[in-house]
Amino acid sequence: MRIQHRRVSTSAFLAVSLSVAVLILSACGGSTVSDSSTNIPTVSGEKGSKPTIFAPSGKPPTTLITKDIFEGTGTAAVTTSTMTVHYTLMAWSTGKVVDSSWDGGSPATFPLGQVIKGWQEGIPGMKVGGRRLLVIPPDLGYGAAGGGPIGPNETLIFVVDVVGIA
Template sequence: MKPLVRSTAIAVATLLALSACKGENKPVEVSSSKAEADKAATDKTGYPGLPTEKEQVSYTIGMAMGKQLSEIKDEVNVDTVVKALRTQMDGGKALVTDEQAQQIMQAFGQKMQAKQIAKMMEEGKANLEKGEKFLAENGKKQGVVTTASGLQYQVVTEGKGAKPGASDGVKVNYKGTLLDGTEFDSSYKRGEPAVLPLQGVIPGWAEGLQLMPVGAKYKFWIPSKLAYGEQAPPMIGPNQMLEFEVELLEIVKAPSGN
């Protein structure tokens, strides 16, 4: 959890810079002449409410800090954060030593890591159940074939060419979506086909593409065990069942190094 500790430290340091510009935690009365001057300055800079460079920089720093701290907003007390920031800026005596601060942040990092793992396990269980339920119903639909491994596919357009082997590479166009319809990858949006080795793709793809003749377009429904399982990228999530539309354009020599 070192990145968490590091980002939190940066966020805290930045909040100090922001708090220094605020002054005391009391309302400040602004004279009409001062308000008019600020408005005139704002009109020139184009940043409403931020008439000076110092305020613009301070606000921008605060925005960056807010984004970082928002990830752990339920774990921190902003007033206490500001208190520590001001103490450090004023050269006062801190309530904890640097060594104690490191121990606190290490324990906090471990706590946050445990929470993240628990959250992923809960999400993974829910995703697995949803995927299994979907596949059970989808497998009953006309035209959907379920293989011995659990992969499901449907022929959209049949091809007339050869079928790739396990050691081949393929040139394909494809679109991948989650169970809720969220699109997470698409060669169509990138504007060019992908060239991939079958030995380097997820098991569901490797199996499914070997069923396809060149020129074919298939739909795949890939259970999580044949996709990314629990170790899925964040954009996909643990134990997600994946749906793909795949067009097999060519069989090619597998890219070297795979």
């Protein structure tokens, strides 16, 4: 029996290898949102200024979504950090801004472990100067009870700018 050998071109080999690598990496997870997702809010605005949030129509995501708008520098936040941040909060159901530290002019400071679960899971890893979009489902926000201006079972849209981490 004679075995025939075929030559595989280098470009064909690289194309197949690259395709396999992309499939493997995409299965690994990592970020909770992909760039191709169309049902997440968009954010505009310059670094160091109040952001503008554009909420999409339709059903909100049912899992926590995080998307970095600007990367920060320095030490990353952890769940035990005390954060100093500017934030803007929008309610998904109305598309209206409910609260913003930018309106008062001063950032808010608090221990990360003492805020809603969506922040505890979505803020770690941020660095000073970073801006992140968080889309928080009700079970990681204020739940069925709501709270203050937040209605029951509300999906929250936050844009968070880290000013300081201690």
